[in-house]
Amino acid sequence: MSAMLLNKEKWPEFVGKLTGKKVWAPQADSEGMRFALLAEGEAPVPDYNNTRVPPKGVLFPQTETMLKFQVKATEVDEPELDQETVVLGLRPCDARAMAIVEKLFKWDIDDPYFIKRRDMVTLVGLACNDPGLNCFCPSVGGSPASTEGLDLLMVDLGENYLLEAVTGKGEALLKEMGDLLSEAGADEAKEKEKLVKEAEGKIKRTVDTEGVPEGLPGLWEDPLWGKVSASCLGCGTCTYLCPTCHCFDIQDEVEGFDARRCRTWDSCMFGEYTLHTSGHNPRPTRKERTRNRINHKYSYYVDKFDVIACVGCGRCSNLCPVNIDIIDTIRQVKEAL
Amino acid sequence: MSAEFNPNIVAFLCNWCSYAGADLAGTSRVNYPSNIQIIRVMCSGRVNPLYVMNALQQGADGVLVSGCHPGDCHYMEGNFFARRRLGMLKDLMEFVGVDPKRFHMSWVSASEGHKWKEVVEKTVEDAKEAGPFEGFRRRQIDW
Amino acid sequence: MTEKPKVGVYVCHCGINISSTVDVEAVAEFAGKLPDVKVAKTYSYMCSDPGQTLIKKDIEEHGLNRVVVASCSPRMHEPTFRKAISEAGVNPYFLEMANIREQCSWVHEEIEEGTAKAKKLVSASLAKVRLLEALETTEVDAEPAALIIGAGIAGIQAALDIADAGFKVYLVEKTPSVGGRMAQLDKTFPTLDCSACILTPKMVDAASHPNIELLTYSEVEEVTGFIGNFDVKVRKKARYVDFDKCTGCGDCAAECRVKDRFPSEFDQGMGKRSAIYLPFPQAVPAKYTIDAENCLYLSKGKCGKSPKCQDVCGAGAINFDQEDEMVEFKVGAIIVATGFDPFDASRKPEYGYDDYPNVITGMEMERLVSASGPTGGKIKVNNGEEEIEPKEVALIKCVGSRDASVGNEYCSRVCCMYVAKQAHLLRDKLPDANIRIYYMDVRAFGKGFEEFYDRVRRENVRYIRGNPSEIFKRGNKLVVKVEDTLNSRPLEDEVDLVVLGVGLEPRADMREIMELLRLSQSPDKFFLEAHPKLRPVDTATDGIFLAGCAQGPKDIPDTVAQAKGAAASAMIPLARGKVTINAQVAIVNEATCRGCGYCVNICPYTAIEMITINRFGNEVEVARVNEALCKGCGSCSAGCFSDSIQPKSFRDSQILPQIAALGVMR
């Protein structure tokens, strides 16, 4: 695949050429950074560590309308999802997460909403030169410059971005840019390699996941779950901010005669997630829920799709209000094995 | 636009004073704006303050809660609770940017058909001034 | 849980009361398209027999299980339609009314707006009716006793009727004697019966009736509970006279060190009484009372060497250690017969009541002409210089009535006749005097009234149509400044005596009773009846009834009639022995209750208590409602953060859809 160079000064033009597509890019707001749709003419340079909320909503919105209907009618309206979309500057871990989640949405039943959006999107990643405190992607099979899930990878070389197409979609996007880009050479490739190595070296918090997927089922009754979950508040921070968490709930909302069926993110950390109509709850306390969260990511998903459903983005560790730290948790698991 | 704007107002009236007062306004053939729709509750104390929020969310441009004058509550104290709760709600709503003109509370006794008319007129006039409530209305546009 | 709602919507024309401003057919057509509506119809008078039959038939034919009636206020006909659908086998609480008359057709003019609003109200009612729940009423025993507050003619009559029917009556009177205002009157119009002569036998009957417990000089302090089961606390104020020992001989009053020093309430302050006194000679009970405020011994701690009354009382009845006594009992019904206050003539300063001794009120006139009054029935007045027999007399009607400037727009109904009667009595005593009556209108509507008015006019009493603007003094005469509106002539009539025909006002202390019993006032500030036409003796509170002038001005026969009506109504629960408990009470969801106890704090009826339940092995505290005490006000519910306590028929899950229906149909 081809590698091209884009002078940073030409970034606005690069973004400008995407007219007609929905463009998501990291933008600053009072929360910090988050992915939002770019307004016409805007082209902020992606200069950030990572967003608080992952860009998973581009393919799997927190709330999405599945269909609309009228009370007492039989016809339904389905949403139109065929708008071309570009995500600019997402981190490799988040792109990897999309690839991991895609396995689930294409598994026994094809999820039309996710797949349609996936088909229409071009993911333009930005390699991490300066990973964050809780980044641990190499521990779970990722890398600061992983291309898994991406269509195009950008590497910040200082004055220029190095653009490497990963897929045909990426290739096509590069073509669209025409003479905005110039060929990259061997120097740039070397520079990239150096940056990636440096970045990997900056990752301090690592964890050895060797044997964890196989070992977890044996730790079902281990006291570590009680210890880890004792301080858990049962909120949805870890799951909602996780790029691979993909649980949803479906509701019908009625306003007068107009109604819609929508699905929204759900969290296995909520009590009512597994609450039965009878009042029985198979995961009655935070202990069972915490255990499930770790098992799902590090064991069940591996069983099913041969990949750990954690990309090491560190968001849950960063933002857990009570310092439930997935790195530490996996370390404890490892110790208990 | 604002001249033609017809605000949609939901009113919660206690059965014994204000609802009876509104009935008296009817019996006395007092004319007032038709923007107001009344939901009857037994006591103004029954009005969960979140009804006000809910009404705005579901499409009201203004909300009115009316009960017996202090000391006249059929249930002795319900209107005192309503006053405290709704007074606090009003402060809260104002703080989060809901125009205070959108929410009123009044004391209207069973004999105050004319006061009822005045209260309705004031509520409607204020809601008109505040304009259509777009705020956090549960709109369908982002569906 | 329940079967799928099948709703019938019935839109009433109410003659043209609704249909002139609401396109009822359009409303019905609209309703027919709403979810769960099986039939939607209109009818000229839904509340009529055929209207109700229409609903019942539809219930049968279409298997309806919920009904919306869009007509008048539910305060008017909710019971009617509840009964109707229940006769057709539908739970009476599966009814919702849309008030499209009082709150729609009668207050809006344009048919478009009326129709649009009616549609919204109907859809809101529909939203609620679909979610209502079936409720069952329960019954509890009713205490076969009644409390009557006020022992004037209304209270006495009601007490006698109820007692005669075999029920216990507690008759509570604030003053030391029963009798009330009627006891103060001289003669009654139009028959000129002696008021005292017809009243005193009833007073004695009331006192001696085996079923009546008379509590004079007593005040009701607290009433809790509900129809059939009111708990009453009464304070028997200390008389300082042993009730059983006092023989009513009067030696004490005659010997009192402050004898005849204090204005007699009974004589409107025109006569004097001692600190120990009997309000009037025929007082019942004939027991003396010490006025603690004025008694030297009780107020100053010293009365000569020893209190005279104690010295002279042969029965040894004086007891200065007596204290207020609390009496508690239970009754099934309450009648409020607290009467009225005469209008305070000082509030019309232009008439100089406070300035001139020869300007008196009608009530004072009653005492003045009374043979048992302070002057022994002689008409003597002080014109500021000397005591004279008046030659020129003016009587002014509508003082404090039909007068917005003092806040009383109503007619007091008795003044026309009592002023005529007093003119007649004055004519009797002052055959040569010039007697004039200033009036706005003469309302002689009762039995024998018009005849009496004619008779008085024939007795050379001049009726001058005009409302005096001022009374002032000129020499030793009073000048009544007035315009004779029949010939547009300004007059300045010089007179020796002015009688102000004061109207009737709600009692100054009625607020206490209002708060005690949670009653409301009508615009005239008298107690509000449940319905002005159909329930004139009932109040909004079940089991509490009104009699006499507490409800509005009326004369003696009307008062007696209403007292008998109130007595008959009050006896319904007593005779039945059972009362139905409100089905619309609050209920706690014990699974979600967090046991914070807010509802317990909020409930004004102490109907909620905390109980400990076993929730899968864990002991937890939750709230529980005593349905007999709950009134269904729902204040608890709005204060419950977890929505765990909900008033039936007014649940959040029933009100929120109503809000939604109104909101969505902008």
Place this chain on the structure above:
Amino acid sequence: MKMDLEQLRKTAAEVVARDDVKYLVGWKQGTYGYRVAPGFVEDAAGAAELIFSPLCTANLATYLTLVEELPIPRGQEPDDRKVAVMVKGCDSRAVTQLIVEKGIKKDEVVVIGCPCPGVVDPNLLAEKYPETEDQVEMKWNGEGFLLLRGGEETKIARDEVLAEKCRLCRYPNPVYSDIMLGDPVEPWETDEDKGVEEVEGKDVEERAEYWAEQFDKCVRCYSCRNVCPLCYCQDCVLDRLNPTWVNRAVNFSENTAFNIARAFHLGGRCIECGECERVCPANIPLGKINRKLAREVRDKYGFEPGVDPDAEPFQASFKPDDPEEFIL
């Protein structure tokens, strides 16, 4: 002020050694950087890990009501032993308010009071002194703080990193406790509540815009609710579907409704511990709303929650002369 860690750990060990105590909740060193974690202590070894430092922002009173009650098999008795909890001044108000509301009973808890000279705002701290993977120690140091990391000592001025709630704190000393550790601290001059005033200073449309931006960010993770010691309904109305007060959908409308309802339910109850704002992953300034209501309740109704265990709850009481100038 110096917190005597020895005394704290000794007391904790004594408390957990008691037969009638199930466990103790205190603060312990977190897994990295500035993090401090709630520590659930059942023995002396656990007690030895406890700390109390300017990094102990969390209000542990929430753990008194957070426990899910599992069904107890027949024949078994519920464990009625007490839970011990360490509280700062603000946290103790939560305990007091819970007692008022019967959320807990006095005899179900052992409250260990820690007079608190003020804690840091972890975000401010990390902004000015970037967080690393190394665990740190932090101490109160006269008027300021002392940060000990990798053998290095950094003096930090108090105002530089003091948490907003502490700038406004009027109750640095626990108002309710069974055991008090150390000496009371001298309350300090409180700042004006600039955060609230700034919003109040806007006109109503600006305020609407301001909050629209804030509530738009809400992801409805419910951490604000779950961390709140006073949000202790087992079954929150905002989770309920019948009736639906707030739809599950995450959008500006429902988020606003959620936030209004949450704030309203805390009216006259919020003890201003600031936890909701601290834990919000979207950085919504929830503290401003809560403090605004708290201030109205204090100024207009003369009521302050969480200071008197025998008080009547604000929303379950009234005064005949409550303000009513807003009533027509």
